[in-house]
Amino acid sequence: MSLSRDIYTQLEAIVGAENISDKEYILAGNRNRTPEYPFEYHTADAIIMPASTEQVRDIILICNQNDICFVTTVSGASADAYPNRGGTLLIDLKRMNQIIEINTEDCYAVIEPGVRHVQLYPELRQQGFSYAIAAVGPGGSVLSNFTSTAGENHNMYGASRANRYLLGMEYVTPEGEILRTGSLQTGSGWFCPDGPGPSIRGLLRGFYGNHGQMGVITKAAIAILPCRGPRDFTLEGHTPNHKVYQNSDSTQVYLFNCPDLDAACEAILRMGEVEIAASVTKFFYLTLAVMMTDSANAFHELWPRIRRELPIPLVVYLAPESTEELAYEEKLLFEIAEETGLVRAASDLENWFRCHMDFFMVVGMLQRVLRLGGGWMPIKLGADSVTHMFEVGKSVPEFIYKYTENGTIFDAPDNFQIAPMEYGHFAYIELLFMYDRTNPEVGKGVAEFRQASRDTDIAHHFHAETPGCLNAVTQQLGPLYMNYHLWLRKLREAFDPRNLANPILKE
Amino acid sequence: MNKLSDFRYTMDSCNHCGQCKWILPHKMHGWDFAEICPIYQHYGFDAYSGQGLLNNAKEVLNGTVSYGDGLEHLLYTCTACGACDINCKSVRDMDVLDTIYALRADCAEKGALPESVKKKGDAVTNTHNFYGLPHEERSSWLPADCGEAPDADTVLYLGCAASYQHKEIALAAIQILQKGQVPFRLLREEEWCCGSFLWRTGQTEAAKALVHRNVELLRSQGVKTIITACGECFGSFRNGYPRFEELPCEVRHISEVAVELIANGKLQLHPVSLNGPVTYHDPCMLGRQSEEYVPWDGEIKPYGLLDPPKVWRRGEHGVYDAPRAVLKAIPGLELIEMTRNNEESFCCGAQSIDEEFRAWAGAERRREAAQSNALALVTACPFCLDALDAKEESGLPCYDLSVLLASALEGGEA
Numbered sequence: 001m002s003l004s005r006d007i008y009t010q011l012e013a014i015v016g017a018e019n020i021s022d023k024e025y026i027l028a029g030n031r032n033r034t035p036e037y038p039f040e041y042h043t044a045d046a047i048i049m050p051a052s053t054e055q056v057r058d059i060i061l062i063c064n065q066n067d068i069c070f071v072t073t074v075s076g077a078s079a080d081a082y083p084n085r086g087g088t089l090l091i092d093l094k095r096m097n098q099i100i101e102i103n104t105e106d107c108y109a110v111i112e113p114g115v116r117h118v119q120l121y122p123e124l125r126q127q128g129f130s131y132a133i134a135a136v137g138p139g140g141s142v143l144s145n146f147t148s149t150a151g152e153n154h155n156m157y158g159a160s161r162a163n164r165y166l167l168g169m170e171y172v173t174p175e176g177e178i179l180r181t182g183s184l185q186t187g188s189g190w191f192c193p194d195g196p197g198p199s200i201r202g203l204l205r206g207f208y209g210n211h212g213q214m215g216v217i218t219k220a221a222i223a224i225l226p227c228r229g230p231r232d233f234t235l236e237g238h239t240p241n242h243k244v245y246q247n248s249d250s251t252q253v254y255l256f257n258c259p260d261l262d263a264a265c266e267a268i269l270r271m272g273e274v275e276i277a278a279s280v281t282k283f284f285y286l287t288l289a290v291m292m293t294d295s296a297n298a299f300h301e302l303w304p305r306i307r308r309e310l311p312i313p314l315v316v317y318l319a320p321e322s323t324e325e326l327a328y329e330e331k332l333l334f335e336i337a338e339e340t341g342l343v344r345a346a347s348d349l350e351n352w353f354r355c356h357m358d359f360f361m362v363v364g365m366l367q368r369v370l371r372l373g374g375g376w377m378p379i380k381l382g383a384d385s386v387t388h389m390f391e392v393g394k395s396v397p398e399f400i401y402k403y404t405e406n407g408t409i410f411d412a413p414d415n416f417q418i419a420p421m422e423y424g425h426f427a428y429i430e431l432l433f434m435y436d437r438t439n440p441e442v443g444k445g446v447a448e449f450r451q452a453s454r455d456t457d458i459a460h461h462f463h464a465e466t467p468g469c470l471n472a473v474t475q476q477l478g479p480l481y482m483n484y485h486l487w488l489r490k491l492r493e494a495f496d497p498r499n500l501a502n503p504i505l506k507e
Numbered sequence: 508m509n510k511l512s513d514f515r516y517t518m519d520s521c522n523h524c525g526q527c528k529w530i531l532p533h534k535m536h537g538w539d540f541a542e543i544c545p546i547y548q549h550y551g552f553d554a555y556s557g558q559g560l561l562n563n564a565k566e567v568l569n570g571t572v573s574y575g576d577g578l579e580h581l582l583y584t585c586t587a588c589g590a591c592d593i594n595c596k597s598v599r600d601m602d603v604l605d606t607i608y609a610l611r612a613d614c615a616e617k618g619a620l621p622e623s624v625k626k627k628g629d630a631v632t633n634t635h636n637f638y639g640l641p642h643e644e645r646s647s648w649l650p651a652d653c654g655e656a657p658d659a660d661t662v663l664y665l666g667c668a669a670s671y672q673h674k675e676i677a678l679a680a681i682q683i684l685q686k687g688q689v690p691f692r693l694l695r696e697e698e699w700c701c702g703s704f705l706w707r708t709g710q711t712e713a714a715k716a717l718v719h720r721n722v723e724l725l726r727s728q729g730v731k732t733i734i735t736a737c738g739e740c741f742g743s744f745r746n747g748y749p750r751f752e753e754l755p756c757e758v759r760h761i762s763e764v765a766v767e768l769i770a771n772g773k774l775q776l777h778p779v780s781l782n783g784p785v786t787y788h789d790p791c792m793l794g795r796q797s798e799e800y801v802p803w804d805g806e807i808k809p810y811g812l813l814d815p816p817k818v819w820r821r822g823e824h825g826v827y828d829a830p831r832a833v834l835k836a837i838p839g840l841e842l843i844e845m846t847r848n849n850e851e852s853f854c855c856g857a858q859s860i861d862e863e864f865r866a867w868a869g870a871e872r873r874r875e876a877a878q879s880n881a882l883a884l885v886t887a888c889p890f891c892l893d894a895l896d897a898k899e900e901s902g903l904p905c906y907d908l909s910v911l912l913a914s915a916l917e918g919g920e921a
Contacts, residue, residue, distance in 0.1 A: 021552060025563050025578035028571070029554030032562040034522045049551050076523045076553055094551055099538055118529050119538040126537070137598075138532050138541075139525030235533055238823045238850045239597045244533050295819060296600050296811030361532040367524050367598040372810040374520040410810060436809040437519070 003045045003089070007066055011089075014058045015050055019095070022046040030076060030090055031083075035374035035437045041082040044071075044090035051095045053170055053178060053218040060216065060501075061176040063089060069500045072216050074113050074141035080148070085503065093141075096218065099123060106191045108167055110221045113143040121360050130155065130227040132162035135363035143220050147205050148213065155359045156421045157279045159225050161383070161428075163205070167193045167221035171204055174214045174501035179204075182221075190221035203491060214492055214501045228278035229319040233358060240294045243355035250326045251278075251319045253357045254333065255350040256342035258282070258312040264418070265390040267314060267340040272386070272424020274336075276329040278319035279359060281419045282393075284432055285310055286412035287369050291362075292352045296371045310345055311414055315353060372410065375437030377446065379453050380416065381466035383428035389418045392429050392457070392464040399452040408445030410434035429464060511568055511613045514606040516807050518565040526598055527557030527591035536846040540875050543590045543847065545854050545868045546581075555581060557591025557603040564610045574619035582607075582614055583621050584861040586868075587707055588791040588854030593822035600811050600819070604796075611709030620708070623860050628710040631717070635699035637667040645670045646695040653681045656690035662730045663691045664744075666737035667700050668889030676889055679913035680736040680761050686916050687768035691734065697724060703743035703792070706750065707858070718751040726755045736761040736909040738888030741826070742792025749800040760793060761909050762829040762887060769836050776915040781906070782839040786881035787830055788872060788895060789852035790888035795822030822850035830887050830908050837915045845875045855886075855894035869894040873902050885911060 002022060003011070012020050021027075022045060031043045045068070050056045063070045069088040073081035083090060097114030104127055111120060118138030124130055133155060134145045146166045156162075168184035168191070181200060183192035193201045205213055230248035237243055258264035264282045271280055289306040293299045318329045336342075344350065356362055369376055380392060393416055404411040416431040431453065435442050457464045458476060465473050474481050492504065528547045535541065542548040546555040553559045560582070566572035585607065592604035614620060620628070630639030645667075663684060669677040684691045699721060705714035725733070733756055735741050744758040768774040789795075801818040808814055827849045834842045847853040853875065856868025872895055876884040886892055887908040895905045 019551070023577050024566075024572050025576060025581060026552050026554045028563045028566045029552055029556070029559030030562075032518075032521070032565055035519060047552060075525045076558075077525055092551070092553075115538070116529060116541065118532060118535045119541045121532075122535040122537045137524050137526055137529075138535070139529040233533075238825075238827070239531055239533070239593065240821055241823060242533055294821075295813075295816075297813055297816045300810070300812050358532070364532045365598065367522075367526065370520070370522055370524070370598065371600050374522055434810065438516075438807075438809065 003068070007062065007068070008046065010062050011046070011048055011059060014055050015048055019049040019051070020046055030073065030092075034079070041079070042085055042088065044083050044088055045086075047090045047092055049092045049095045053172065056091065056093075056172045056216050056218055057176050057178055059089070059091060060172055060174070063500055064175055064498070067498060067500065069503050071502055072113070074144055075116070075136070075139050077136055077140060078144075078148070080502075091216065093216070093218075100219065101190070102127065102129075102224075103191075104129060104224075106189075107224050108191055108221045109224050110190050110219060111142055112219055113141055113217065115142050116140060117142055117145070117360065124224055125227050125231055128227050128231065129224040131222055131224050132156050132159060132165055133360055133363065134162060135366045137364050137367050142222070143217060146222050147217050147220060154281060154363050154419060155228070155279055156419065157277060157281075158228065158423060160421045160426065165223035166201060166205065167191060167223060169201070169204065169217050169221070170219035172216045172218055174496035184221075214496050216501075229317075229358065244358060244361060245355065246357060250321065250323050251317070251357070252326060252330065253350070253353040254316045254318070255310075255345040255353055256314045256316070256337060257310045257345055258314050259341040259343075261312065261390050261394050263340045263342065264312055264314055265386060267336055267342055268386055268418070268420050268427075269424050270336045270340070271316070271333070272420060274332050275423050276318065276332050277316050279315070279317040281315050281417055283313045283315050284415045284417045284430075285313055286410070286415040286434070287366060287417075287432060288313055290368045290371055291365045292349070293368075296373075299371065306349075307412075310349065313345065314342060317357060317359070369432065369434070372434045373437055375435040375442070376432065377435070377450070378430050378432045379450055379466060380429045380431045380457075380464045382462075382464035383421075383426060384463045386418070386420050386424050386427040388463065389427040389429040391460070392462050393418060395456050395460055395462070396431060399449075399456045403445060403449045403452070406445065408435060408442055408449055509605060509609055511564060511606070511609040514564065514602055514609055515568065517601040517603065517606050518561050518568070520599065520601050521558055521561045523558055524598070525558070526594045527603060529594070530847060530851055531594055531597055534846065534848070534851045539878070540846040540853070543594055543851060543853065545588065545856055545871070546585050546864070548871070549864055549867055555585070557595060557607070560585065560607050560610065561603060564606050567610065567613060574614055574617060579614055579619045579621050580861070582611055583624055583708065584859050584864055586791070586854045586856055586858040587611075588858075589796045589822070590791075590851070590854065593795045593850050596819060596821040600813070608707065608709065611707075612711050613709070615709040615711065620710070621860055624708050628705055628708060628713055631700050631702070631704055632713045636671060637700055637704055638671050640671055643696070645698065646693070648674060649677070649693065649695065653693060654685040655692040657692060659690040659692045660729055660731040661689065661691045662725070662728075662733050663693055664701070664733045664735045664737075664740055665693065665698060666735060666740040666889070668739070668893075669737055670698070673889040673892065673907065675910050676736050676907050679907070679909040680734075682913045682916065683761060683765055683768075683774070683909060684734070687764070687773045689734075689764065689768070694724070701740040701743040703739050703747060706743070706747045714747075715751050718748055722748065722752055722754060730756045732756055733758045734761055734764055735759075736887070736907075738790030738793030738797075738886075739890055742790075742797045745797050746792070746800045746820070749802060760826050760829065760887065762833050763826060765912055766829045766832045769833070774916060776837050776912075777917070778839040779837060779911065779914050781883055781911070783882045784841045784843045784880060785834060785883045785885050786843050786845050786876050786879045787834060787848075788845070788855065788876070788884055788886040788891055789825075789827060789849055790886060790891045791852065791854055793830075793887055794825040794827055794852055795850045797825045798822065825850060830885075833908060833912055834885060837911065843879050843881055845879045847875065855891045857890040857894035865894065873897060876903050
């Protein structure tokens with residue numbers, strides 16, 4: 001299927017010939033399957049790159065007039081940023097890349113979809129601010145971090161999930177109407193997500209971004225947070241073995257091993273009670289080993305040691321304002337560590353964090369897990385209380401050993417992280433597993449493994465599943481578990497009767 | 508040279524993470540100068556990036572995309588600067604740039620080379636220089652006495668650009684070695700193009716023949732060390748030649764030699780007319796692409812384990828410090844950095860076939876240099892010099908490192 005010349009010409013008139021293409025080699029740039037997904041992407045009929053909200057609107061109007069589906073993309077890091085059927089126009093928003101405003105008084109930033117983490121984060125940090133950054137690397141879209149994911153991140157300990165920081169938005173509806181939400185609607189600025197009347201933020205955004213979202217968000221304001229830690233750092237060496245030292249004497253990183261999951265849970269809760277630390281995470285141990293090494297071979301050398309010495313690593317980043325406060329936080333931390341039985345990691349391992357500690361940089365390195373061949377999958381991803389997340393973690397042995405022993409997944413059964421938010425009032429869990437994607441036999445086992453994880457959650461009544469898989473859970477349990485998806489479908493039918501905007505696959 | 512199918516693992520491993528397009532976090536500075544891939548920044552489509560080229564390479568292998576519809580233009584608009592490769596390797600064990608080189612070789616093998624690339628390749632083969640000019644002109648202009656030591660086992664390899672277009676660079680390099688009392692000689696009329704253009708554009712057979720001829724010459728003359736003032740030649744000898752055959756000598760850039768001479772007190776430096784902050788542009792082939800290529804032929808086992816282990820070329824050990832040390836040693840100069848520096852340098856665009864893109868890339872780099880508050884831009888590759896020199900445009904003056912250093916030996920005009 002391809003666009004008719006007439007439609008193509010109409011679209012070309014909106015953006016200019018250099019910003020639309022249906023040539024095969026251009027389309028090929030956005031259609032190859034990535035190794036973590038078991039399906040092929042569909043090819044777009046054309047890719048178009050608008051530069052303004054008005055251009056987006058005009059494109060959507062043409063799509064509506066001609067029954068053309070459309071999907072938006074920026075970084076392409078998510079499978080949801082690709083067409084899931086033929087007859088789709090891919091709207092690439094990367095030209096809409098302006099930071100429109102950074103307001104340090106009212107603590108928000110207004111951005112277009114094409115602004116990347118590696119652009120906004122340094123701009124904010126120079127002014128003493130930061131924001132909730134998901135672990136997608138430097139090129140991830142900031143806007144989709146807030147609108148199209150649940151927004152788990154490693155600097156949310158004193159804050160919360162990214163999706164809670166979405167403020168005013170400018171939005172093009174599935175039928176091509178420009179809508180402004182929250183305080184923006186009444187001309188009062190970007191600072192508030194909701195205006196008079198009922199909130200429509202959740203409706204527009206969807207529960208899990210692309211799993212519900214309709215239309216195109218063309219501008220959004222996000223709440224910004226005080227930056228924890230110094231604004232400057234000193235760089236030594238060259239990638240991938242560079243080192244980054246914080247220019248501060250009031251920050252410190254500690255790496256502990258926990259005697260068991262109960263101790264880790266207790267330590268996290270107690271740190272939250274006394275409100276110390278900028279970040280606390282019960283970290284992935286396999287991921288830790290990959291991050292600390294510069295090749296897969298080096299990982300395979302280090303891995304037995306990490307498995308032996310750091311099976312339950314706890315990373316604690318202290319970043320108060322002064323050396324006195326640091327001494328206070330360290331005192332409390334060491335008391336908690338002693339009482340819960342935490343043991344400091346070997347200095348060479350702890351120093352790795354000290355030589356890399358800026359959480360944006362650290363989470364950028366999380367992609368090093370892909371060194372193990374590119375077959376990977378994060379599961380669980382649910383969020384609830386810290387205690388509940390540790391209960392979920394403790395259930396992992398119930399289903400995982402079958403798959404590590406039969407070689408379906410890499411033998412790292414404890415590779416999950418639990419990252420608390422809101423000073424321990426909330427947390428999320430992520431179980432990251434690796435599989436050998438070069439072995440075609442493994443594919444089926446991976447699907448079975450994911451189902452086994454889900455079955456365990458259901459059997460224990462755990463609230464632990466990734467929002468993206470909630471439909472599968474509700475299909476097993478019925479609407480008593482949740483009927484969100486049914487309402488979502490009805491809302492979409494009302495706003496997008498022809499199912500053109502980011503269309504949902506029929507189940 | 509490896510075949511395209513040798514890189515299937517890399518093609519299948521790409522997760523579209525975007526690391527090949529954006530500056531690495533430890534180099535981040537702000538909204539501006541955050542992109543690392545020149546073609547991606549300019550054209551915007553994902554196809555114009557390391558990731559997009561990997562996708563296309565895979566589709567060429569699978570037969571779902573073919574040359575003739577513009578892919579070949581994309582392939583050679585890309586400068587093969589290697590930024591995508593270095594960035595990818597910061598988190599992955601993938602060979603992005605070598606896949607691009609293999610795709611180019613495939614393009615050439617299938618007879619789909621853009622005409623300008625083919626013509627230039629033919630010129631290198633027929634005239635032994637990049638410009639297609641008569642071979643006699645390569646060395647006929649050189650002074651009869653360049654202070655050469657006839658028995659020296661060190662050769663100053665001038666390269667095409669310094670022999671034809673930038674003779675001041677050749678003379679400066681000669682002067683540096685003379686002043687430093689380094690015994691050296693020139694190959695003069697026996698010097699041919701290093702062949703960088705041929706192997707980098709995938710004209711493998713022609714490159715192989717030229718490399719063989721040059722290697723035999725160096726071997727027969729007992730050359731132990733090559734010194735070059737050209738970043739392109741330097742990278743070609745270190746990174747390109749081992750793909751065909753072993754180079755029988757070590758290769759050094761003039762800046763590496765100069766740093767030693769300065770440290771040993773053999774070069775006395777004086778202030779030059781240029782005074783104040785300058786910034787340095789890392790040539791791709793002197794920096795991230797200059798690590799020695801070590802052939803690897805092994806097995807990729809599950810979970811990325813390579814048997815035997817591979818020597819990865821990740822840009823970590825490029826020539827970055829020596830040129831900077833030279834600049835810092837010249838009295839009155841202060842070195843300041845652009846945002847995209849060292850292994851994260853932004854390519855000047857010189858090796859692109861697309862004129863409009865080439866002009867844009869050079870202007871973009873000059874813009875970055877100007878924003879660093881430098882008074883001048885310095886580089887160590889004559890091709891970069893051409894791309895970065897503003898010429899009629901107002902903007903920063905651009906200097907070659909050797910020329911600047913030679914003027915500091917005299918204390919004269921830069």
